[in-house]
Amino acid sequence: MSERVAIEVRDLRIETRAGAAIVEGVDLAVERGSILGLVGESGSGKSTLALGLLGYCQAGLRIARGAVHVDGTDLLALTDAQVRSHRGRDIAYVPQDPQTALSPAQRIGEQIHRILRRHAPERDTPETVALVLQRVGLPADRDFVRRFPHQLSGGQQQRVAIAMAIACEPAVVVFDEPTTGLDVVTQARILDEIRRLSGESDVAMIYVSHDLAVVAEIADRVAVMYGGRFLEEGATADVLQRPLHPYTAGLIDAIPDHRRFAMPRGVPGVAVAVGERPAGCIFEARCALRVPNCAVEEPSLDVVLPGRAVRCFEWERTPPLARPERVEPALAGDAEPLLRIEALSAGYSAGGSTRLVLRDIDLTVARGRSVALVGESGSGKTTLARCIIGLHPPASGAIRLGGEDLAPRARQRSLDARRRIQLVFQNPYDSLNPRQPVGRQTAWPARRLRGLSSTDADGETLRLLDLLRLPARVAQRYPHELSGGERQRVAIARALAAAPDVLVCDEITSALDVSVQAAVLELLAELRSALGLSMLFISHDLGVVAAVADDVLVLDRGEICEAGPARDVLTAPSAEYTRQLVEAAPALEGSDGGGAS
Amino acid sequence: MSRARRAWRAFPPPARVGLVGLVAIVLVAILGPLFAPYPPATSVGPPFAPPSAEFLLGTDNIGQDVLSRVLSGGASVLILAGLATLLAYAIGIPLGLFAGYNRGLAGGIVMRGVDVLLAIPALLLLLVLATGAGAGATILVVGIALVHVPQITRIVRAATLQTTGRAFIEAAEARGDSTARILGVEILPNISGPLLADVGVRFTGSVLLVAAVNFLGLGVQPPAVDWALMISENRSGISIQPWAVVAPAALLAALAVAVNSVADGIARIYGRSSASGEEAPA
Incomplete structure (x- = not known):
């Protein structure tokens, strides 16, 4: 091993007390001055591995096997007190939430x-x-x-x-999603900072993230994790250009990119859960390239090309990246305006004075159009969504739906007005009642807002679940029995149960993994053309916006600073703020130069 | 059946012991009179006779058989405490839901009213009620319920406040659902965890209050057979014939412990099933 290697991990296995592996057979080595990106979706074991690198694991878990050499010392062979003296001095950790x-x-x-x-x-x-x-x-x-x-x-x-x-001045720093809670402009600066520190201080860094685009900006090498194992490892540029594992390819295809107006593609199926690890390849159930042997024998992580390791029998068949061009819905040239917001201001009162978070917003969603509202957290975009569905009375201005003036509060609006606008909330873990089977929750809006009988509403529920590609048995399930992606699809079904004209989507994919996000976006695009829905799509993610929006409005601290067709705004932004957003947004293409100075 | 079995398996061991104990005590209280060897309210021997083959737990201050009285005296405590607890929840839950959901003037008025009630010591309230309206079962139940209402209202209100901001409540508001439906269908089932954890404490409190008031002679009146009354009647002879006090006291204590461990077990199961909501993979 070279002198430069600061951290070396051999055959690490972390398991639950019951013996189910969370992390299995991980080998890695990082040299001083270089950055290894660890990419995985939720449940992949990446955070457990990140803590394991410090010789630590959470209550209920234990490190069953392996060695973690930091600067030549095996942390796992030391007592707790000895390991503590190394943590912070030789190996340090930066968690996701700085407040913790x-x-x-x-x-x-x-x-x-x-x-x-x-x-x-x-x-x-x-x-x-x-x-x-x-x-x-x-x-x-x-x-x-x-x-x-x-x-x-x-x-x-x-x-x-x-x-x-x-x-x-540690030898190794482990970053666990340090920019996930930050807005993209701040994220871009922090990434630059980390990149610079890695070069200046000759420290080995491990950067854990769910976001392949972020890792692409910062890491020299990247390891892709799934179900607790490394599926692929290699130099970042090589992996992104020519992924060898079908999962990596799927992950890259699923990332929306604001520089290409292509539709991201979801990885079919649901991620394996802890304790249900199959006998063969961990990815077998979701893999399009599987052969009979995949279900029987687990492939090993082999170096197949110089500097490239992959855990797949059929890696030579992994297709090159290809992304379908986004299908532009046929637009009526002079579509009538459906939802119209005029000179809307809204704020929160505190101690007698009102602090405006939205000022003079004008916005029109024409029938059948998809309008995206882009803004950072704190820009007021969620407040706007709440004004539109009548949860937050605006301070001034008007909201019109097809010519009808809407009252500020939902309760004061007509039944029909409440039916025609539906909101899908950001967090599917919070927007469904945990104590009600989801079928009842999708049936209720149909009864309440459309006056359907109980039987008809149940029939409608089944139709909608089918439309959202959920099996009928989901109707009897409680939310906690469903995955995040399934929950968000149920939440969309609940909104559609009202047969709305306008669907307001508030950051509906931000709580989802990219592969699941892509599937939801695909579905939305289909629903839009099938049902003739108009959409107001609220997001901070320019890649997502590029995938779904016809028109874009950019919200900067409560004011609209730029508006126009999505292609124009994203490729040639005119407002300074939009330009910053577009430049800071992580993307896979052209990332080589980013922050390398 | 399978659901009951699953619940049993999910129960922590102390809760299982508590459940068995609780069932046993309830059975004693309900079926006990059928097995009493003597009529419980008749003198059948000398006062304060020690345990013997004839009187297994001895006799009490006026020569009644202690075993017969123990077997017959549980029903009144259980029924009165149960009714009082039910009544307390029947008043406290709607008040708490309303005060938690309506943060305007009306909610504030409810809470200030509750605070006034909270400021009166429990026994004082019961004594005043009993002297004002006369001793009796109805007054006892109402009084004990009133003692519990403030705390129940506060717990329900706190849980409701936490739930009110959640997105599924906002979805219901945006649909224009009625307040009654939002409170009953959307909020109430979601605050059942903290409520269930509290039931044990409340019921035990009711049992002890019933016992205390009976002991003071302001509740169930003497010819009636009641565990707390037994303690009161026989405390003068505790050095001669301890069983007349120890047997009913032990049952009251066992009842309190059993109810609490069962309630903790139920709360634990509920806590787990709602926490598991975060574990499912995306």
Whole structure:
């Protein structure tokens, strides 16, 4: 092994107390100054592996086998107390949510001091703290050092968490989705920062993410995880250009890309759950290339090309990437306006004064069109959705549906008005009643809003479940028995049960894995043309917008800063804010130059 | 059946013991009179006779058979405490749901009213009611229910507040569903976990209050047979014939422990099934 290798993992297995493997047979090695991206969808075991690299696992799990050498020391062979002295000094961890990494009751300077005191007392000086903060691009003046975490923005908090991780100049830093909660512009800056630190400080980094596009921006090599195993490993550019494993290919095809107006494609099937690992290949059930042997024998992770390893018998048959061109729905040139919002302002009152989060919004959704509203978190886009369906009374302005003026509150609106606009909520884990079979929840809007009899509504439920490619037995299930993608499809079915004219979708795929997101987007496109739906699609993800929208409006801090056909806005943005968004959005293509400076 | 079996399997061991104990005590209270060797309210021997072959648990202060009285005296406590608890929930749940969902003036008024009730000590309230309206079972049930209403209302309100902001409630509001439906169909089933965890404590509290009031002579009146009354009647002879006090006291204590462990077990099962909602893969 080369001198440069900072962390080396051999045959790591982490399992539940019951013996079900969460992580199985993982080998990896990362050199100083390079970044390994670990990509996987939910349930792939990537976060468990990330913690395992620090010799740690959560309650209920144990490290059953393997070795984790950090700078030559096997962490798994040490006692708990010994491992703790290595953590923070030789290997550090940056979690997804900086609020869990920072103590809310301590000034940030003191928190960095505390780590230095513990692991590098000789360097525990105010100068070191200032230097560390400067290295992550934060001001290091006295005032800033004395701030509490809640006085910082989310991006600044994450930078402090990174500063704490690199304070003791560790050999290895593990990042677990550090940018997932941040907006794309901040995310792009943090990624640049991490990239720069990796070069400057000669540290090995492991970057865990569900987002292949983010990993593409930052990692030198990438490992694709599924069901606790590595399915493919190789240099990032090679893997993205010519994936060898069918799952990797599916994952890449599923990523929406705002630079290409192509429809993302979902990976069929549902991810394997812990404890139901098949005898053969872990991906066999969802694989289009499977041969009989796949169900019997598990392939090993073999180096098949120089620097490329893949766990597949049939890798030579993995088709090259190809993405169907997005089918543009035939548009009537002068479609009549259906939903019209005029000079709408809305806000929240606090202590007598009203703080406006939306100012002078004008928006029109014509019959059969799909309009996307793009904005970062805090831009007011969810408030707009709530105004439209009558959950949040606007401060001023009008909402018209086919000429009818809508009252500010849902209860004051006519039954027909409530039926014609339906909202699909962001989080499918929250938008279904956990204590009701989902069939009852899809039948109710049909009875309440369309006056169907109980029997007819049940028939309608079955028709809708079928339309959303859910088996009829799902009707009897409770939400917690369904996967996230299934739940979101049930939520869409519930909205469609009202036979709406306008479907408002508020970030409906942001809680889903990319492969599932792609399937939902495909389905929406189909429903749109089949049912003649008009859609208002709210999203922060430009790739998703490129896949579904005809027209785009960009919302910047409560005001619309740009509006126009999707192609024009995304390829040639005119507003400065839109330009920033488009540049910061992670994408697979042309990522080579990104942040490499 | 299979559902009951599944619940039994999901029960933690202490809850299983509690369930067996609870069933046994309830059976004693209901079927006990059939097995009583003597009429429970008749003197059949000398006062405070120690246990013997004739009187297995001895006799009490006026020579009645303790075993017969123990077998007959459980029903009143169980029924009164059960009714009081039911009545307390029947009042507290709607109040709490309403106050939690309606954060305007009306909800505030409900909560201030509840706070006033909360400020009165439980026994004081019961004593005032009993002296004002006369001792008796109805007053006892109403009084104990009133003691519980404030806490139940607060628990229900807190749980309702948490649920109200969730998206499925907003979906119902956007459909224009009636408040009654939102409270009853959307919210109530989702706060059953914290409510069930609380039932044990409430019922035990009711049992102890019934016992306390009976012990003070303001509830069930003497010719009646009642565990708490037995403790009160026989406490003067506790050094001569402890069984007349220990037997009913032990049953009351066992009842309290059993109900609580069962309620904890139920709450645990509910907590698990709602927590598992987050585990399903996307």
